[in-house]
Amino acid sequence: MAEMAASGKSPEILFWVGCAGSFDDRYKAVTQAFVKILNKVGVSFAVLGPEEACTGDPARRAGNEFLFQMQAVANIQVMNGYEVKKVVTACPHCFNTIKNEYPALGGNYEVIHHSQFLQQLINDGKIVLQGGGAFKGKKITFHDSCYLGRANDVYEAPREVIKALDVELVEMKRCRTKGLCCGAGGAQMFKEPENGKKDINIERTEEALATGANAIAVGCPFCLTMMSDGVKNKEKEHDVKVYDLAEMIAKDMGV
Amino acid sequence: MSILPQLAFLLVFAIAGFIIYKRVSYLKRNIFLGKGETRNDQPEKRWKTMLLVALGQQKMFKRIIPAFLHLLIYVAFIIINLEVLEFIIDGITGSHRIFAPFLGAVYGISMNIFEFLAIAVLVSCVAFLIRRNVMKVERFTKPEMKGWPALDANLILIIEIILMFAILTMNATDQILASRGVEKYLLLDGLFFSGFIQPLFVGMSDATLVFIERFAWWFHIVGILAFAVYITYSKHLHIFLAFPNTWYSNLKPKGEINNMPEVTNEVNMMLGMATESSAEPPAEIGRFGAKDVNDLTWVNVMNAYSCTECGRCTAECPANLTGKKLSPRKIMMDVRDRAEEVGKSLDAGGPGFEDGKSLLGDYITKEEINACTTCNACVEACPVNIDPLSIILQLRRYVAMEESGTPAQWNAMFQNMETSFSPWKFPPTDRFNWADQVKNEETK
Numbered sequence: 001m002a003e004m005a006a007s008g009k010s011p012e013i014l015f016w017v018g019c020a021g022s023f024d025d026r027y028k029a030v031t032q033a034f035v036k037i038l039n040k041v042g043v044s045f046a047v048l049g050p051e052e053a054c055t056g057d058p059a060r061r062a063g064n065e066f067l068f069q070m071q072a073v074a075n076i077q078v079m080n081g082y083e084v085k086k087v088v089t090a091c092p093h094c095f096n097t098i099k100n101e102y103p104a105l106g107g108n109y110e111v112i113h114h115s116q117f118l119q120q121l122i123n124d125g126k127i128v129l130q131g132g133g134a135f136k137g138k139k140i141t142f143h144d145s146c147y148l149g150r151a152n153d154v155y156e157a158p159r160e161v162i163k164a165l166d167v168e169l170v171e172m173k174r175c176r177t178k179g180l181c182c183g184a185g186g187a188q189m190f191k192e193p194e195n196g197k198k199d200i201n202i203e204r205t206e207e208a209l210a211t212g213a214n215a216i217a218v219g220c221p222f223c224l225t226m227m228s229d230g231v232k233n234k235e236k237e238h239d240v241k242v243y244d245l246a247e248m249i250a251k252d253m254g255v
Numbered sequence: 256m257s258i259l260p261q262l263a264f265l266l267v268f269a270i271a272g273f274i275i276y277k278r279v280s281y282l283k284r285n286i287f288l289g290k291g292e293t294r295n296d297q298p299e300k301r302w303k304t305m306l307l308v309a310l311g312q313q314k315m316f317k318r319i320i321p322a323f324l325h326l327l328i329y330v331a332f333i334i335i336n337l338e339v340l341e342f343i344i345d346g347i348t349g350s351h352r353i354f355a356p357f358l359g360a361v362y363g364i365s366m367n368i369f370e371f372l373a374i375a376v377l378v379s380c381v382a383f384l385i386r387r388n389v390m391k392v393e394r395f396t397k398p399e400m401k402g403w404p405a406l407d408a409n410l411i412l413i414i415e416i417i418l419m420f421a422i423l424t425m426n427a428t429d430q431i432l433a434s435r436g437v438e439k440y441l442l443l444d445g446l447f448f449s450g451f452i453q454p455l456f457v458g459m460s461d462a463t464l465v466f467i468e469r470f471a472w473w474f475h476i477v478g479i480l481a482f483a484v485y486i487t488y489s490k491h492l493h494i495f496l497a498f499p500n501t502w503y504s505n506l507k508p509k510g511e512i513n514n515m516p517e518v519t520n521e522v523n524m525m526l527g528m529a530t531e532s533s534a535e536p537p538a539e540i541g542r543f544g545a546k547d548v549n550d551l552t553w554v555n556v557m558n559a560y561s562c563t564e565c566g567r568c569t570a571e572c573p574a575n576l577t578g579k580k581l582s583p584r585k586i587m588m589d590v591r592d593r594a595e596e597v598g599k600s601l602d603a604g605g606p607g608f609e610d611g612k613s614l615l616g617d618y619i620t621k622e623e624i625n626a627c628t629t630c631n632a633c634v635e636a637c638p639v640n641i642d643p644l645s646i647i648l649q650l651r652r653y654v655a656m657e658e659s660g661t662p663a664q665w666n667a668m669f670q671n672m673e674t675s676f677s678p679w680k681f682p683p684t685d686r687f688n689w690a691d692q693v694k695n696e697e698t699k
Contacts (some may be wrong), residue, residue, distance in 0.1 A: 019677040021689070028689040035693055049687035053676035061629050061648070062665045063544060063655030065515045067672055069522040074676075100511035105519065146630035151510025177635050178317070181573040186629030190678055191664035194626040197578030204573075 001046040001082055011046040013117075014079070014109075016089035016098065019054050020221030026228065027221045033250035034090055034114055040255045041126045045088070051078050055097040058187035069105065072097075076107035090114040090246060092147035092220045093185075099152070113148055115158040115219045115245050122164045129164055133252035140167045140248075141213035143204065143227060144179030145220035158219045161245050165252055170211045180204050184222035205230025209240060216242045264346035264476075271480035278487035285598040286560060289553035294503050301502045304640070309501040314638040318567070321386070324379040328415070331372035332494070335422075338369055342476045351439045363444035370426065370448035373419040380412045380419075387412075394566030397575075399585040404490065404564055411491050418478050423449045425471035428456050428464045437461055493563035497639040500561040503554050504640040509631045512648055518543070544652025547613040548594045551649060558641040559591035568633035568643060574626040581626040583633035583643035589618035590646060615650050624650045625662060 004011055015038065021031040038045050056071035075098075079087075087109045089095050099111035121127040140162055148154045155176045162169050174180045183193065183200025193199055205227060208216045216231070218224050221244075228242045295301070307313045312329065315322040341354050355362045387395045387408060395408070426449035433440035456464060486492055493500075545551050568583035569575050575582050593614045601607040615621075627647045634642050654660045661669075668678045676683050 017686070017689070019679060022686040023677060023679055023681045028692075031689050032693050035690070039693075039697070047687070047690075049690075050684050052686060053683070054672055054678055056672070058668060058678050059672055060512055061651075062661055062668070063648070063651030063653070064661070064669055065518045065543065065652055065656060066522065067669055069515075069518055070525075071672065071676065073522055073526060073528075096508070096510035100508050101514065104514035146628070146632075147510050150631040150635050152508050178571065178632075180576075181628045181630035181632065183573060183577075183628060186627050187665060187668070188628050190668040191625075191662050193577075194574070194579045194581075194622055196574070196626075200573045200577050200628070203577055 001048050002051065004046045005082055009044075010083065012044040013046075013086045013088045013112075014082075014084045015045045015047050016087050016091070016094050017047055017052060018089060018091040018094045018221065020225075021090060022052070024221060024225070027224060027244075030090055030221070030224070030244040030246050033244070033255075034246040036255040037118070037121075037127065037246060037250050037253065040253060041121055043121075046082075048078060055094045057093040057097045058190055060097075060101070061185070062187040062190075072102060072105050072107070076102055076105055079107060079109065084109055086110045086112070088112045088114055088117045090219070090221070090244065092145045092151070093222070096147045096151050113152075113154060113157070113219065115148070115161055116154065118161045118245060118249055119157045122161065127249065127253065129166075129249070129252050130254065133165070133254075135165045135167045135215070135248060135252065138167050138214040139170050139212060140165075140215050140217050141170050141172055141208050141211045142175075142217045142219075143172070143182065143208060143223055144175055145218065145223050146179070146181050146185050148219055149179050150177060158217070158245055161249065162217055165248060170213050172207045172211055174207065180207065182218075182220075182223040182226035184226045189222050189225070199230075201226035201230040202233055205234060209234060209236060213240065215240060215248075217245055217248060218242060219245050258349065261347060261349045267477055267480065268343070268346070271484060274484050275487065278484065281598065281602070282487060282492075282560060285594045286556045287553050288549050288594055288597060289551050289556040290549065292552040292554055294554060297506055300506055301504070304504050304506070305498055305502040308504070308638070308640055309497040312638070314636075314640075317636070321383075324382050327372070327375040327379045331376045334372055335369055337365075338422075339476070339479060342472070342479075346476060352441055355441050355443070360444065363446075366426065366443055367445075367447055370423065370446055373422050374448050377416055377419045380416045384409065384412050394570040397566060397569060397582060397584070399582055399588055400564070400566075404588070407489050407491075408564070410485075411489065414478070414482055414485070418475060418482070421471045421475040421478060423452060425468055425475060427453045428468040428471065431456055432461065432464050432468060435461060437465070490562065490564045493561050493639060496557065496561035500557055501640050503557065505634075505642055505645070509634055513645075515543070515652075517541070542653065543656035544654070545646070545649035546615050546653045546657070547608055548590060548597060549608055550653070551590065551614075551646060555642075555646050555649075556590060556594055558643075558646075559587045559594065561639055562587040562591065562641055563639075564588065565638065567636040567638065568641070571632040571636040573628055573630060573632065579623075579626040580620070581623045583647075586619060586623070586643045586646055587641060589614060593618050615653060619650060621654060621660065624654070627651075 001014065017031055020027045053071050053075055055075065056068035059071065060068035087098055092113060095111055095113045098107065098109060118127065142158055142162055144155065159169060180203065181200060182204055208227065216227050218227055224242060224244055231237050231240050231242060312322065312326060315325055341352065344353050345351055358365065386392045426446050429440055430443065430446055430449065431453055433442040456467065486494065542550050548556060562584065564584055566584050572581060572583050597607050600610060624647050629644060631644060634644055671678055671680045675681060
């Protein structure tokens, strides 16, 4: 972003990478896949790079409002400094926080989740899917992220993206408004669960595997981790892969 | 004829009215133990939500069988109350079936509809009793349902069954008396359902039948008044509170957590930024987050009194499903029980909130609130738009900001965020490293 601003250019969108997108070894592949799609399609975009900080989502949800606002105010200063208008992110937590919670602190942007952005690109004919790609005819199940689904009522965009791949979309018993959490929201990602009889991601993975799907599609870095761990726990990691939507599209586009 | 029954009726009616008035004042005071919050934006959307969710029972239909049974009781409750109007007029004026002459054939049809609804209520209540006590549907047998909550639920169902029996008995004996031409009793055009129990009474004398008919009449109307009083002590309050509760629903996206302006002021000061309210004197320093009921908002407390303990929230809660202690229903019951405890203490001239107890700690533990994934499944599941998550988050804010009592792993996450601007401990300068691979591939 800094480079673009220095040369007087203003990109169409700011791609908000997020902490998982920047640091999580597995999830960096999603960031890379999404960027390759954007490059291929020719979308003018920028990232904040080292100027990006955590949105503060886990701090706020763990109760630390001070820390949340410190992060938020710093991010808003940076984004307002670059006169950002439109933000696209692959992380539903970043999406929710920037879209719904930054306005109260002076950050007003049009915020779009990458599932919605991909759907737009497909509908506009900018992403041309080859069909018959790696996923043709495969059974795919989609795991709703709480912060995309219930929190923001985005249920159809990710499903439309999956359907565009010419696959058989199978639903889990608990889907859409009744979707079961992967277990990582509300800052649970950053601590061990409380005592119980089972881990939440195992419960959800069992449900996903019960659909007989060849792959589990997700649209959230935390869900990706939790579902991948769940599949590993069930020793199914060679049969059932967990993908982010962007990875599936990139694979089909051959980028 | 003696006007004694009329006087007795007026007296009973006045006493019930007075008790209900006192109870409503008490409940209102308890609800407003919560902090002020203005929620009257978008009135059109609020009326619409109330009509759909409370009146239209929209969210009940996520579970179709209980929704249908519940709908029968609900429709019956509303329609049979029309008959109660007749009861009241009859009771005051000493008339009998005062609407009958005015409505003619329609009256008979109405009575048949009422009887059908009474049967529907009977069947539904029996089905609900079976679900709770024989099938032991899981959400009704959770730990927080032990004792009074389970008894309360069963009592409500049993009272409703008895009241419906009273209506049918009254109509059956009434019609036998009418067919015998006893004075004052009016023969209606065949009452279908009470007709089935007439054989129980046909062998009795006129005097016995008049006694049974009058007894059933009094039992029904006094029963309804007593039930109305009982409701104010019960989870059954939802039949009234569902309406304001849905009107004051949170209309924002469920994922949005409210901002704390008092924190914004401090953050802006720390960052050396001008604050909008810096010219004003600092607001009274309250607590950050919630430790007790008076730190919550009145909407939170109204939510608690609106809860009928159906447990749909808990049945959908990922933490509860996997055996953690958190139960969103228990959160609501705890808020109500604490409000009750404080309310009763205040009325008895006791210490109220200063009794050395608090909602957090004595009712709700950290283990419970820490298990929440903020997934909003409970909020989505509630048929009357109760928001347990809002309460959980306020309690977490207290633990984090007033007690510094968050789990060690969260404290480590906070520290990473403070020093590296990420919940994980990576140098911020590495944030852009993922791009190296993309650049390499593209230059190839």
